[in-house]
Amino acid sequence: MPRLHEYIQSTSNISSILLDIDNRYKMFWSNEQFCRFNMFNRHFFNPTSKLSFKKFLKSAEHPRNIVVVVDPPFGGLVDCVCESLKWISRFAFSLFGQNSTQLLTTLWLFPYFMEKRIKNQLQLTMLDYRVDYENHRKFKEAKHGRYMSPVRIFTNIKNKTVRLPSPDYSYRFCELCQRFVAKDNLHCKLCNDCPSKDGRTYRHCNICQICVKPGRKHCKTCDRCQPPLHSCNPHTSDGCHSCGEATHKRKDCPLLLNHQKTEVSLKKNKLLKFKSRKRKSFFSNP
Structure with a gap:
């Protein structure tokens, strides 16, 4: 997100503010551009940051003009991020005198295999757009499906309104699904969907009644x-x-x-033996 924030600040007429726990960003941006914030417990590290964030939200003039883009650590708890997004939305609507449980326009970058966890708490849909990271060891651009980045964008924007780069790139528009999908994500008539999550072409299993990853076979x-x-x-x-x-x-x-009890007893025995050796060596010294 710092790179996106920097790009907006330097090339766009859109205003932006960065919320991040890394305090080093204050060396590059002022209090109006950066707030030190913990996404997992919704904590501002100083009152000035919260006031700056409040001022920024008010400058939008209406909640529909606010877009929240989040790229949390992939090991972070999904529940905490969901609650933080809900809190930010409630806080923004309350500033405009509205008591709404609706979510602000949201773009959440996260691995596709966490889709179920996210959808259980928020009404977000997953775009079939692969997010690559230039400075990441694994999530770089790759040509083969299984080695592609698993990061996707979860959003409450209608998928058919989000145009992905096509046809010169790796995406196409599916007329049946009314959304952009990866070229290898073929439409399944039985599922009535383009089911692939990782960019590869899934196959339909008549027994499971769903499309599955290539190479998988039904086990009785x-x-x-x-x-x-x-x-x-x-x-x-x-x-x-x-x-x-x-x-x-x-x-x-x-x-x-x-197994745990056995490990604990072994550790205790080792500790006792070690202590007894230390005592012997101590008493043996003149």
């Missing part, structure tokens, strides 16, 4: 499509990931608890 034991070399475990999703039993979760697994 697991009762779903799985990679060729997988260990069958029909209760993995509902029960324990360690032993496969459906009666408990992994944290309550007897095998795991016994």
